[in-house]
Amino acid sequence: MSYNFKEEMNKPERLAPGHRMCAGCGGTIAVRAVLRALHEGDKAVIGNATGCLEVSTFMYPFTAYEDSYIHNAFENAGATMGGVETAYHVLRKKGKLNETYKFITFGGDGGTYDIGLQSLSGAMERNHDFVYVCYDNGAYMNTGIQRSSATPMYADTTTTPVGSESNGKMQNRKDLASIIAAHDVPYVGQSTLLGNFKDIHTKAEKAIYTEGACFLNIMAPCPRGWRYPTQDIMKICKLGVETCYWPLFEVDHGKWILNYEPKKKLPIEDFLRPQGRFKHLFKKGNEDLLVQFQQEVDRRWEELQFRCSRY
Amino acid sequence: MAVRERLSGNEAISYAIKQVNPDVMPAFPITPSTEIPQYVANYIANGEMDTEFIPVESEHSSMSATIGASAAGARALTATSSCGMALMWEELYVAASNRLPLALCLVNRALSGPININCDHSDSMGARDTGFIQIYAENNQEVYDNFVQAYRISEHKDVRLPIMICQDGFITSHAVENIELLEDEKVKGFVGEYEPENYLLNPEQPMALGPYAVSNYYMETKMAQNTAMKNAKQVILDVGKEYGELSGRSYGFFEAYRLEDADYAFVIIGSAAGTTKDAVDQLREEGVKAGILKLRVFRPFPDEEIAGALKNCKVVAIMDRSESFRGKGGPLGAEVKAALYDHAANVRAFNLIYGLGGRDFTVEEAKQIYRDLEAYDRDGKAFEEYRYVGLRG
Amino acid sequence: MATDITKITEKSNWQDLTVGNQIYASGTSRMFKTGEWRTQSPVFHSEKCKQCLLCVPVCPDSSIPVKDCKRQDFDYDHCKGCGICAEVCPFEAISMKEGQ
Numbered sequence: 170m171s172y173n174f175k176e177e178m179n180k181p182e183r184l185a186p187g188h189r190m191c192a193g194c195g196g197t198i199a200v201r202a203v204l205r206a207l208h209e210g211d212k213a214v215i216g217n218a219t220g221c222l223e224v225s226t227f228m229y230p231f232t233a234y235e236d237s238y239i240h241n242a243f244e245n246a247g248a249t250m251g252g253v254e255t256a257y258h259v260l261r262k263k264g265k266l267n268e269t270y271k272f273i274t275f276g277g278d279g280g281t282y283d284i285g286l287q288s289l290s291g292a293m294e295r296n297h298d299f300v301y302v303c304y305d306n307g308a309y310m311n312t313g314i315q316r317s318s319a320t321p322m323y324a325d326t327t328t329t330p331v332g333s334e335s336n337g338k339m340q341n342r343k344d345l346a347s348i349i350a351a352h353d354v355p356y357v358g359q360s361t362l363l364g365n366f367k368d369i370h371t372k373a374e375k376a377i378y379t380e381g382a383c384f385l386n387i388m389a390p391c392p393r394g395w396r397y398p399t400q401d402i403m404k405i406c407k408l409g410v411e412t413c414y415w416p417l418f419e420v421d422h423g424k425w426i427l428n429y430e431p432k433k434k435l436p437i438e439d440f441l442r443p444q445g446r447f448k449h450l451f452k453k454g455n456e457d458l459l460v461q462f463q464q465e466v467d468r469r470w471e472e473l474q475f476r477c478s479r480y
Numbered sequence: 481m482a483v484r485e486r487l488s489g490n491e492a493i494s495y496a497i498k499q500v501n502p503d504v505m506p507a508f509p510i511t512p513s514t515e516i517p518q519y520v521a522n523y524i525a526n527g528e529m530d531t532e533f534i535p536v537e538s539e540h541s542s543m544s545a546t547i548g549a550s551a552a553g554a555r556a557l558t559a560t561s562s563c564g565m566a567l568m569w570e571e572l573y574v575a576a577s578n579r580l581p582l583a584l585c586l587v588n589r590a591l592s593g594p595i596n597i598n599c600d601h602s603d604s605m606g607a608r609d610t611g612f613i614q615i616y617a618e619n620n621q622e623v624y625d626n627f628v629q630a631y632r633i634s635e636h637k638d639v640r641l642p643i644m645i646c647q648d649g650f651i652t653s654h655a656v657e658n659i660e661l662l663e664d665e666k667v668k669g670f671v672g673e674y675e676p677e678n679y680l681l682n683p684e685q686p687m688a689l690g691p692y693a694v695s696n697y698y699m700e701t702k703m704a705q706n707t708a709m710k711n712a713k714q715v716i717l718d719v720g721k722e723y724g725e726l727s728g729r730s731y732g733f734f735e736a737y738r739l740e741d742a743d744y745a746f747v748i749i750g751s752a753a754g755t756t757k758d759a760v761d762q763l764r765e766e767g768v769k770a771g772i773l774k775l776r777v778f779r780p781f782p783d784e785e786i787a788g789a790l791k792n793c794k795v796v797a798i799m800d801r802s803e804s805f806r807g808k809g810g811p812l813g814a815e816v817k818a819a820l821y822d823h824a825a826n827v828r829a830f831n832l833i834y835g836l837g838g839r840d841f842t843v844e845e846a847k848q849i850y851r852d853l854e855a856y857d858r859d860g861k862a863f864e865e866y867r868y869v870g871l872r873g
Numbered sequence: 874m875a876t877d878i879t880k881i882t883e884k885s886n887w888q889d890l891t892v893g894n895q896i897y898a899s900g901t902s903r904m905f906k907t908g909e910w911r912t913q914s915p916v917f918h919s920e921k922c923k924q925c926l927l928c929v930p931v932c933p934d935s936s937i938p939v940k941d942c943k944r945q946d947f948d949y950d951h952c953k954g955c956g957i958c959a960e961v962c963p964f965e966a967i968s969m970k971e972g973q
Contacts, residue, residue, distance in 0.1 A: 175942045176942070178926045178929045178930065178939050178942070179939050179941070179942045182935045185899075185900030185901075185902050185903050185935060186903060186934045186935045186936050186948060186950075186951030187902030187903045187904065187905040187906065187907055187950075187951055188902050188905075188934075189905075189907065190933060190934075191953075192910065192911075192934075192953035192954060192955040193933060193953075193955030193957060195933070196933075197933040197934070197935075198930070198931060198932070198933050198957075201932075201935060202930060205930075212683060214552070214680050214681065216548075217690075223690075224692040226902070227688055227690070227691040227692065227896075228691060228692050228693075228694070228902075228905075229691035229692065229693040229694075229697055229881075229894050229896070230691070230878040230881040230891070230894075230896050231878070231901050231904065232688035232691070232896050232898070232900065232901050232902060233900065234686070234899065234900065235686070235899045235900050236686055236899070237680040237681070237682075237687050237688065238680075238686075238687075238688040239548065239551050239680060239688075239690055240690035240691070241544055241548065241571070241574055241690055242544070242570055242571065242574060244540070245540060245541060245544035245571070247541075248506075248536060248540070248541035248542075248544035248545045249544045249547060249548040250548060251506075251536075251545050251548065252504060252506060252534070252544065252545030252546060252547060252548025252549035252550075252551075252556070253548040253549065253551065253552040253680060254548075255532045255534055255545070255548075255549055255554075256503060256504050256532075256548070256549040256552035256553060256554035256556070256681065257552060257681055258532060259503040259504055259530075259531075259532045259554055260503070260552075260553060260554065260681060263503070263530070265553075266553075266681055266683070267683075268681075268683040270681060287537060287538060287540075287541075288537075288538075288540070288541050288544065290537065291536055291537030291538070291541055292541075294537070295534065295536075364927075365927060365930075366930045392955075399955040399956060399957065400955060400956035400957050400959065400960040401960065403957065403960065403961050404960075577893065577894075578893045578895070579893030580893070640892060640893070678895060678897050685874075685875060685897050685898075686897070686898070687895060687896065687897050688895070688896040688898075689893070689895050689896075690894075691894050691896070693894055694883070696883035696884075697883065697894070699887075700885065700886070700887035700890050701887070701890060701893075701894055703887040704887050704888070704890060704892070705893075
């Protein structure tokens with residue numbers, strides 16, 4: 170699966186403009202990147218958990234999708250697409266359908282890490298042949314930036330507000346990619362928005378064209394929730410990777426593979442400083458919070474390196 | 481020739497499912513509906529049907545996957561009871577508002593708490609406003625017959641609504657009775673192939689389902705949904721009649737049992753109608769003009785027809801097998817009384833609660849209620865309304 | 874038959890909405906012009922553009938059309954003016970200006 174950037178950019182768009190996502194949204198950049206990995210001529214059904222993406226890309230009667238699309242509810246994108254995919258196999262078996270379809274469903278971190286986790290876990294364990302894509306912006310952005318289990322420690326959200334007695338969210342993020350990998354699914358990939366989009370494209374293509382349940386976790390920054398100027402999204406994503414806050418890795422049929430190791434790992438401050446949600450960490454007297462944050466990033470990075478080194 | 485058999489209600493509906501051979505069935509076990517997915521899984525395991533069974537991790541996912549399969553263009557169904565249906569509550573609304581013609585085999589059971597596995601109607605009565613068509617059965621034969629008719633009603637172009645085929649937990653689902661089954665070809669011919677006009681997997685035309693709709697669309701959408709439910713009335717009658725021509729067993733909105741000249745009547749749903757029929761037969765021998773309106777179709781609610789059938793009665797007991805905690809009776813009572821009022825049927829009607837959590841309902845109790853109705857009517861003796869039948873203390 | 878969404882408006886009667894709000898069509902959102910949201914706008918300087926296309930995938934609004942592997946001018950009907958494209962352009966071929 171070689172990557173010809175210009176040819177990929179020349180493909181017909183599968184996410185139409187005119188959707189109502191905010192200016193500078195990372196979610197739709199991620200959706201475009203994943204849908205671009207579908208081969209031309211292959212049909213698809215796109216699914217969606219309730220969230221920003223859903224209420225903005227299919228406002229009656231305006232659908233932004235070129236392909237068939239189904240939204241059901243917040244907590245059941247996995248089960249819903251499992252039903253669609255099963256119907257596909259029956260219709261094929263009964264000779265009612267000859268075309269090839271691929272199935273991709275998108276959920277934010279709220280619909281994926283939290284309320285939709287059971288439905289996702291069930292669908293992954295049953296190994297339905299579809300891709301679940303989490304566009305992770307680390308909070309419930311649709312309802313107004315409430316914390317989720319994907320929210321990093323110390324982030325200032327509307328339900329973990331920073332105040333005189335609070336430094337923001339008190340808990341670490343859930344490691345969802347590992348949880349899904351523990352389902353023994355064929356493919357799990359973690360990526361974000363980078364450079365010429367080769368990493369995300371390669372992983373999306375693998376996920377779409379690997380038989381069985383596949384999972385992609387994509388960091389997709391939210392300028393409103395993270396509080397940074399909209400134009401800076403690509404810098405922030407790069408810093409997420411260079412600080413090892415958001416490592417690029419995949420678990421391909423059980424094999425853990427580190428896709429990128431920074432030559433010089435940058436300090437976590439570089440990732441946190443541009444984001445208003447971490448502003449309080451840079452106040453005098455909060456140095457120990459930054460140290461703790463760095464320790465957690467280091468611990469996770471070392472754990473990932475260890476897992477990947479075993480293969 | 482029809483096939484004579486002895487089956488439980490769960491076996492009967494599973495056999496009907498096998499004959500209809502739908503495309504996709506996601507389900508999750510819960511007493512007393514568990515046997516339905518078990519039977520279906522066994523039929524599939526032995527090559528007797530080619531439905532795809534999805535062993536989901538919860539009832540929420542069973543209805544979610546049923547919705548996905550139905551939207552994709554498959555004929556889909558699930559089965560559940562009680563708390564299982566409570567868990568899929570949100571999805572019941574989604575199925576109906578998306579106008580997906582799927583089936584839910586409900587085995588009625590009390591809702592928690594306390595946790596109780598036995599029959600009452602609190603699960604389906606709670607779901608009466610979800611937009612599902614609801615059809616109830618007195619016995620195994622009716623369960624079977626109702627399921628064979630289900631998709632013809634639900635998939636009809638003027639309807640396109642999900643349908644709930646209800647039977648009483650254990651009393652019907654687990655009791656083995658004589659039953660007459662139709663031959664496979666007859667069932668297949670009657671039900672027909674599912675050929676939706678639009679569906680997700682239509683290669684000719686993509687489809688988008690489940691939008692966000694602003695206030696300017698929402699009420700119009702609900703009126704369209706409500707109109708479809710009203711349209712279901714004629715379709716239910718047409719299908720019930722056609723089924724009668726096929727099987728010798730016709731169906732309408734309700735069965736009027738010795739009701740035509742009745743002074744005193746029960747309005748009742750489900751298996752307890754069988755018990756009440758015994759009571760009515762005995763009372764008739766004694767000269768009491770007792771009758772029954774056994775309601776089969778609760779959604780759409782045949783209010784005009786009910787009022788018409790009851791209008792010549794002197795006193796009516798509306799028997800609810802669920803509580804609505806309004807302090808004055810159950811859901812059937814409220815709706816039947818509204819029907820009587822709306823259609824100016826000047827009939828005194830009382831509302832009673834019976835059989836909650838599987839409490840026995842006996843012929844003697846039914847007879848006593850008829851006698852009390854008569855005493856109220858003839859002697860002016862006070863009738864204890866909103867009583868719990870068979871309650872201690 | 875495909876849904877003609879021009880016939881569905883917030884003034885439509887209930888009989889004229891699609892069954893279950895289903896839409897049998899693709900990409901109908903194109904008819905909704907989000908370009909009106911812009912408070913700043915990208916300007917394409919074609920003479921500086923090397924057609925590297927790095928601006929194309931970063932657009933959240935699919936508003937940089939590509940034809941024969943070459944980017945065209947912006948789709949101002951839909952561009953929301955986030956400025957990501959201008960930021961990633963290595964050749965200063967996109968600048969941002971205030972307003973529409």
